[in-house]
Amino acid sequence: MSIIQRGPDEQVQVLTDEGELRPDADAPELSDERLVEMYRTMKLARHFDERAVSLQRQGRMGTYPPMSGQEGAQVASAFALAEQDWIFPSYREHAAIYTRGWSLDQTLLYWMGHEGGNSPPPDTNVFTVTVPIATQIPHATGAAWAAKLRDTSEVMLCYFGDGATSEGDFHEGLNFAGVFDVPAVFFCNNNQWAISVPRERQTAASTLAQKATAYGFDGVQVDGMDPLAVYRVTKAAIEKARDPEEGETRPTMIEAVQYRFGAHTTADDPSVYRDEDEVQRWKEKDPIPRLETYLRGEGVVDDDAVEAIEADVREEVADAIETAEGVQRPAPEELFAHVYAEMPQRLEQQLAYLQRLRDRHGDDALLES
């Protein structure tokens, strides 16, 4: 039986909370190099997150949604993809999009309010970062459907949160995926809190994974803070989507059970709605020390290797911040760019009007607010 064909309330784990291989679990099908790369990416994500929150606090960046606690789910799921596969992120998947080739400085630029930060890098199989909740789910279904119609081998991995499962688009996207049996994997980062609303107030269902049953395909719950379990489950779901066995359906919904250590965004104060004790309990499952313990136990990393990685990620994040902060404010013409393939005359007139305003008053006056 496949790892994903089990009861939706049987949570898949490979590592214990302490980071040891569970007796009933197989070792991961990843080379040591890939394991170290996964660990490094998670460390990078954590450090990036801390610096990003700090930039916002210092007024160097706008509102930012932190991801600490969720690095294992993001990185390990993205690691399970083949090169031709695509991801459809929400706004918190900074580590997943980085894993797929989106640079850190570009992520910073987006949250610094630069239009350029919104442009997926060339040759990166990442759809746009989606701010409205759950709206990317039907897009992933449609892209997967198109890939099937064109008989390619691409699989679409769609990320969303626990709150998204309450939206109509979640239902509609998963329903279509089941009806048209499309090569899509729906990856729910269940971090327990949709801003202030806890998972148990989001749905009366006992798991989110079980919702897949109603759409006629597999739903599986995985320990989202166990990167090796996330990797195995996602890999199995991707392979099934690409090349299902006789009698299998292509789509899968994965519920990765995890926790958001920080605020919903830097504009949020979680102390209003949740206890610090709860945060501390979940921190015991922190995916980063957990994977590190496993890697040390296997002799894959040691103190020197960990220190080298820490120095390396500090430098990469510092460079990204320097690059992003070195980018000039976008030219005001950017307001009018890419609204249509060809700029309508009325927009040309409005752009000319903005240029006259700038000539007459100067940028400093126009930027006063």
Added chain:
Amino acid sequence: MSTDTASQRLTLVQAVRDGLYGELERDDDVLVMGEDVAENGGVFRATQGLHEAFGDDRVIDTPLSESGIVGSAIGMAAYGLRPVPEIQFMGFIPPAFDQLTSHAARLRNRSRGRYTCPMVVRAPYGGGIRAPELHSESKEMWFVHEPGLKVVVPSTPHDAKGLLASAIRDPDPVVFLEPKLIYRAFRESVPDERYTVPLGEAAVRREGADVTLITWGAMTRPAIEAAEAVADEVDVEVLDLRTLSPLDFETVRTSFEKTGRALVVQEAPRTGGLGSEIVATLQEESLLYQEAPIEQVAGFDTPFPLYALEDYYLPESDRIEDGIRAVATYEI
């Protein structure tokens, strides 16, 4: 107990909260519902303390589902309650669009008056606070264009409380758009007691003889500032529409027929905006009073940009002053 004369200096968002408190206290049928409105007190703190005061059945955290929130509020309203659903940002209203336009707006009409929908959908709108993508929209025309809905936009704390009370007591569905740019921009004296400010009546914020400036919401303050800045040259009358639908055209026309010159200042994209409707109606009804082309200082016909460029997008004092001068100095 408050006395008739007691008042506090409140910000606009505090006045919204005060207005909700008063209506929850006045009428057991009123309830507040939405994402993060109870335990968290609202992401802008517009519902702070209401859950503690009125409990689980009156101030309700819902699942993350705009269509669910508005759709179920329609059912509650038809049943006889007075729901006040909150949508966290105007940019997230679209999932509820079908419920608002196909049902809330038409329930009275379709049922020939048997069923009604007395609810108020509150949402913060507008730009200027360095918010992320899709958190800065001004899409009031979606709803102004929808017969059966009323659309209200306060620009002061005093009005916010009084207009909200009127909206909640109104027999028809109201979209109540709160200018988050000025949620905390200034304070003014707001009576502790309950009071109403009538829907459908514009306010004259500054009297003037030369030019009529028509605006609403967050643009009211920069409009008044621009009027003051050019006061030595031009005497500007500033109208704050307050209710966009139904529009108080009488006040607009009266002012225009006095000044003969007008401009509209709106944050929303120009094309298909309320300004265009105002200009068209003035031309139909008051053409012979007109002494200059009517100007519009509006948002551009582009998506609202990420925040690094938002100050170029938003009409501000220089643009408004230019518009006033163009209208005031025009000679046939």
